[in-house]
Amino acid sequence: MADSVELFDTTLRDGTQGEHVTLSARDKMRIARRLDAFGIDVIEGGWPGSNPKDQAFFEKARHGEAWAQTSICAFGSTRHASNAPSEDANLQALVEAATDVVSIFGKSWTLHVEQALGVSPKTNLELIRSSVAFLHRHGKRVIYDAEHFFDGFADNPEYALRTLRAAAEAGADTLVLCDTNGGSLPHDIHRITATVADDVDASLGIHAHNDGGCAVANSLAAVRAGARHVQGTINGLGERCGNADLCTAIPDLQLKMGLECVAPGRLDDLVDLSRFTNEVANLDPNDGAPYVGRSAFTHKGGVHVSAVMEEPSTYEHVEPEVVGNRRRALVSDLSGRSNIQYKAEEMGIDLGSDAAARAVERIKDLEHLGYEFQGAEASFELLLRTLQDEVPDFFGLDRMRVWSGQDDDEQTVEASLALTVRDERTLAVAEGNGPVDALSNAMREGLLSFYPSLDDVRLSDYKVRVLTPQDGTAATVRVLIEHGDGTSTWNTVGVSENILDASWQALADGMRYALFHAAPTSDTKQVPSPAASA
Known part of the structure; x- marks a missing residue:
């Protein structure tokens, strides 16, 4: 059996922190059901107690909803320094959310400990330890997010490791190394994650942001170094430049690295999941997104199309159907006869080589005048059928x-x-x-x-x-x-x-x-x- 990776989706929490992303409680439930059907292991639903919308989601999630595979997770932070765990409103809200899994973040970087929290490094360790222990005693599976871990490790590696040990000793089930500022590079992620794996006897995860354009690459690097829990969002939604895009990370892990993420029969739902999430969030899709974008398996150059028609692997790294996508050929002034014939076949037009050659010249002339058929396939079909004398004189x-x-x-x-x-x-x-x-x-x-x-x-x-x-x-x-x-x-x-x-x-x-x-x-x-x- 292939080694497996646990998938943790934070679209409903971290994803909603992205610009232009707003989800109602009903929207969250719709997306959560699709994530569950797809095979996501843990869905982080939001921060209970922080706003009525998230409270409504957790109410809906625990009443009358039968989850097939996923566990719903509530998110929060370590306790406030002035509160005992049993009196801390944030920790109480996590318990009252009644989820089997909770995720809490704590500080790994002394810069944040001393300036953001305003406490001593020693006190911060106690905040982590007591918060995790409190939730563990309430029967929760505790996922500990080590916020700014890679920046903290670069600044003070021994202290960053001590924060992880404090969480692990208090009962945290999974320690997640967070590249919160999103500026780390894959070789550093791999090196530091490997160091942590040697130092701490616990299940490790990765939470990467995309500010340096490396969120997916950093997630893969962490997995190569031993992490087996990957956090991210559908379509990479998230604050600033977004989170690791699970629509890219999942097929990379499963198809390229041989790690089991979802059932093989589910992977071909990936494009539908991506588009559904964008639709519910009222966002325009990214045509250039790897695997799931409309352009991911689209060919324009005549040489490319000709080669792909003979052997798809010449210009495609995986079969588009594996992730639920499809191959497309565009028609433009770069087109050769192979593009035209490919499109004609898609439309059920039996276009001979002579007609295809005439179509190529006609399209080049029209595009010189300003016509563009990549977004006007009905006009393109009429053009081909006109060359075949198939279009009646309707009016x-x-x-x-x-x-x-x-x-x-x-x-x-x-x-x-x-x-x-x-x-x-x-x-x-x-x-x-x-x-x-x-x-x-x-x-x-x-x-x-x-x-x-x-x-x-x-x-x-x-x-x-x-x-x-x-x-x-x-x-x-x-x-x-x-x-x-x-x-x-x-x-x-x-x-x-x-x-x-x-x-x-x-x-x-x-x-x-x-x-x-x-x-x-x-x-x-x-x-x-x-x-x-x-």
Whole structure:
């Protein structure tokens, strides 16, 4: 059986100290359930008694919740110097949280002992010893976090070790070495952890922050030196630059170092766990995150894509499916035929080599004009299908007018369109909250009677990027539009020196894509999408 590592997740406590991270008690419970299902051993839920939100979480966690694998952990500090353990409000709150596991931090660095706590080094040792002993007597598993341990060790190694001995002798089950300032380097972490392992007969852990960009590397270095308890957060959330990212550390430990962290059948839930946590925390995902990022197994250069199609290991260090991710190929002016054919296969398009070659040249020409298909795969699909003569002539634009003005102190925007649909000319007029909304409403008005399937289609996102700001009001703009129908979404692109023209291109592609996938017909005249004919 493989050697194992205990995973300690502090997303719900240390993670919430990160900028822009706010979780309600309900949010914490949702994330905790996912962490439990994934296989996290210990979940640190917060600091009981410090705020109503954390108190509510611990109430929910112990009443009516059956945890499959995890232990919920309450967090606090050693007692105040003026209080006996039995009279210390912080220690009492840890007992009253009714968790099997508690985590308390104490000072390892004389700088903090004398200046932050304002006590003598000897008194600090007694604070650690008595606090751990009190919690141990109450039947708790005590995880002792040696705050600023590596900085303290660098300043006074003998005293830093004495703080660990005090905790261990008082009954601490796990001693966690904390790189609280996050500035240590892996070789120092390894050396110091190995020294501790030789000096203290106790289970060791690591808690690393990422201020030097080494939190995961430092965690791995500590494990190599003997630590078997790793603390971190999902997506590296945390104060300042964040904590060790468990979404990177776990596959590194399990896939690269051969250490058992979670059941092998659970590892492919890692991407979903990462995205779920970001969604609950209302945070944008990091596309470049190792293993779980959208770009982690994405290839753009034609040489790379060609090689990966033959043998994935040429440019991928693990199989993306192992962690629940997937391989992607991007389409750009760096693309070769292999990129195009890979994407065509994904879309179910049988694209011959000649068509692929034409597509490469067309895409390079379009990207030179400012088009970008990496975020507009619906427009890209329409372009390929146009080259294959698969896109029917759903509708054509004869005239577009947009009017904006003030009416009774309120802004009014109106769009009128003259469209040809199935050889029939139709006029449509609609108002909207701005010119693009008005255009979208007029298009729906003009097309719905011909294509009822568009009734569920709505514009859901609109982005504009100025490509040539040096040209002032004559600048070229790129418009990206997202449409959705309640079950799926798709993205399209338009480029022009006229923002309404660029918007029309993207709007029209969005509707054509919806119509093509709703009820494509083969007996109508073929017409290129706006992007394809630009």
